[in-house]
Amino acid sequence: MxxxxxxxxxxxxxxxxxxxxxxxxxxxxxxxxxxxxxxxxxxxxxxxxxxxxxxxxxxxxxxxxxxxxxxxxxxxxxxxxxxxxxQEHIAANPCAGLRPPRAPQRLPKALSVDATMQLLDQPSEGRLQWRDHAMFELMYSSGLRLSETTSLNVADLDLSQQLVKVSGKGKRERLLPVGRSAADALRRWLEVRGSTQDDALFVSEQGTRLSSRQLARRLEKWRLQSDCEQHVHPHMLRHSFASHILQSSGDLRAVQEMLGHANLATTQIYTSLDFQHLAKVYDGAHPRAKKTPDNS
CATH class of the missing domain: 1.10.150 (DNA polymerase; domain 1)
Structure with missing residues (x-):
């Protein structure tokens, strides 16, 4: 210079x-x-x-x-x-109104339906595995965030109606359905959870609320036991929930409500995941999808 x-x-x-x-x-x-x-x-x-x-x-x-x-x-x-x-060196900012190029939007990673079933359907034995199975089933069943899962209390569950009350971002509450597999896993966990001074739904061996880091570690151990080759982090269960519901129903507004998104645009990213799935189905099934060799 x-x-x-x-x-x-x-x-x-x-x-x-x-x-x-x-x-x-x-x-x-x-x-x-x-x-x-x-x-x-x-x-x-x-x-x-x-x-x-x-x-x-x-x-x-x-x-x-x-x-x-x-x-x-x-x-x-x-x-x-x-x-x-x-400092009165210039009168106007030459950068005013300029915007940098936008970064390409990263698609959230989701498991396929088969990979999700492989992950969740493995047999579980003993108190800790029953707790883990209930956690992961619930996260996938209701599309819960990691923080929403660890902050749940026993009182938030209504298994007679198969519902769970969740406090999401901005302390916005939503009432979500709990699937049959998740409800069965939760009932088994509650039977062995035992008495503790902590109201938390998911507790550690010491009877204290399970932390987000502990849940993530347990999920990685669960993945290794299931022989799932794909790396799985807790938010992938939420992504998989959204992607699979959208693939089956196509109801974007319903998925928005269940995920607790304030803006529909946030939910629309899952339409890209849905399109990727449809594109794979098309490429594998449509007789005109595959390119023919060039014989010229």
Missing amino acids: NAAWTATLQQFDQQLQLAARSEHTREAYARDITYLARLTRLEQPEQVNTLAVQRALAQLRHQGLSPRSLARILSSWRNLFHWMIR
């Missing part, structure tokens, strides 16, 4: 120090601003306009930087120019 850019960066860094920003954060700002100086090739930061910023972002994207990295870099530039406005 030339003297003008270096002086501006030093002054900006002093402001970051006054704001008690960490050394790591200040180093990231310095690196990002160095990118801008090198890519724009302008003599002074005051000469940077919106077009120059857009071109710099395009070059970084061409170099293979991820959308997340580009978002961080653009934020650094925006903050620099915002500071320069306060």
